[in-house]
Amino acid sequence: MDAQQLKILQSCPLFTDISREELYAVLNCLQARVIHVSRGQLIFQEGQQAAEIGIVLSGWVQIIREDYFGNRSIIGRAEPSQLFGEAFACAGTEMLVGVIAATDGEIMLADCRKVLTLCKNSCTFHNKIIFNLLQIVAQKNLLLSQKLEILSCRSTREKLMRYLLQEAKSAGNDEFCIPYDRQGLADFLGVERSALSAEISKMRSDGLIECKKNWFRLIPSSD
Amino acid sequence: MDAQQLKILQSCPLFTDISREELYAVLNCLQARVIHVSRGQLIFQEGQQAAEIGIVLSGWVQIIREDYFGNRSIIGRAEPSQLFGEAFACAGTEMLVGVIAATDGEIMLADCRKVLTLCKNSCTFHNKIIFNLLQIVAQKNLLLSQKLEILSCRSTREKLMRYLLQEAKSAGNDEFCIPYDRQGLADFLGVERSALSAEISKMRSDGLIECKKNWFRLIPSSD
DNA sequence: GCTTTTTTGTTGGATTTCCAACATACATTT
DNA sequence: AAATGTATGTTGGAAATCCAACAAAAAAGC
Incomplete structure (x- = not known):
């Protein structure tokens, strides 16, 4: 030894x-x-x-x-x-x-x-x-268990949202950085990279999130 | 007490x-x-x-x-x-x-x-x-871990196959009964029941499996 | 037996995802 | 600055999945 x-x-x-x-x-x-x-x-x-x-x-x-x-x-x-x-x-x-x-x-x-x-x-x-x-x-x-919770979501948007909510929770903040690049995130969520990018764009234009590279911010829904 | x-x-x-x-x-x-x-x-x-x-x-x-x-x-x-x-x-x-x-x-x-x-x-x-x-x-x-392995598959066929392979392995046999009805199995695999039924039919006609209700048999590929 | 209920299989159209290809942005090197 | 490489965004058609509705089969109740 x-x-x-x-x-x-x-x-x-x-x-x-x-x-x-x-x-x-x-x-x-x-x-x-x-x-x-x-x-x-x-x-x-x-x-x-x-x-x-x-x-x-x-x-x-x-x-x-x-x-x-x-x-x-x-x-x-x-x-x-x-x-x-x-x-x-x-x-x-x-x-x-x-x-x-x-x-x-x-x-x-x-x-x-x-x-x-x-x-x-x-x-x-x-x-x-x-x-x-x-x-x-x-x-x-x-x-x-956490990963299972994500993968059990049916759609890309749900998966991503679930993941982001987990991150926001563990960060204790609505803005945070994630430890993945797009390809890594796609692999983790079990979806295509291009589909993920497209979904991020949609969610951005739907006013759900802001993001720049691996920085994200969740925008509370206004209901 | x-x-x-x-x-x-x-x-x-x-x-x-x-x-x-x-x-x-x-x-x-x-x-x-x-x-x-x-x-x-x-x-x-x-x-x-x-x-x-x-x-x-x-x-x-x-x-x-x-x-x-x-x-x-x-x-x-x-x-x-x-x-x-x-x-x-x-x-x-x-x-x-x-x-x-x-x-x-x-x-x-x-x-x-x-x-x-x-x-x-x-x-x-x-x-x-x-x-x-x-x-x-x-x-x-x-x-x-086992469930994660299944849910990380992208297609319905892959998910089902992975599950059936797990069951075959734990049964130590290529024929076995599963503890789910179709709806239960669909929920477990994270897919639609109708899509699951359709996929089972396809796999049957593709000569991959035999099945009757909750009884399944895997057919070794002939390559 | 028959009817009723439940489960399973089938089908077609709407939607979503995949896939490949390309465009753009950003970083690194020379 | 130009060139190169990598990461990310965008797009369109192919393929898969979802969804609802219905058909067929099996099980349960009478």
């Missing part, structure tokens, strides 16, 4: 509020192990019982899925300091996705039961890890 | 694998309290810091949300033995939804920090509760 790896681990959300000294202790306690993977190597196989949580230390991994007919598709990625497999490990179900190394790299693996079962010395930091893990999964849950 | 309420609690996923005797102890340990609510009463307010988890003991509650302009919409419900508010409580964020009593009823409220912080006597069942909670949130996570 070199200094670089330790730094990555410290920025992993699983270890938030864990000091460097505690980190050493907790890693020992979790019996976490570091493996070297080479490009293309399967780390978790779809269908296997999920028992381990992975943390990317270097390189990056792809989350992949195969449908009934064997067609593979990439559904996500994880970069250094990011977790993967935690939802399956915590849910106690079999993996519905596979994880494959996209580059050579190093991965830390920790048995989820070890994480969840308190060690004899009932260390306070072990407790903190469980807390962090729950928080991570719950936060992801909220993100997924 | 009467016998009926106890029975409801025992079927709550939060208390899976907790015996009746342990349940008494753990409720005391969590300092859970039962409140009576009347129809229309606000239980959790949108915007407030989430600290408590709710369990419906009798009656039922609605999960509601208000957009930036104050329009209310119902986005979910919870019935006896079901949890609510757990994602926000665990994520440690403010409530992005409100919860309101749809009928008179009884609600159990438990401070989430109490749930997550082990009591002095470090009871084994308390540990079990944390484990259950994590499992519940993680499982919900997987469900949301």
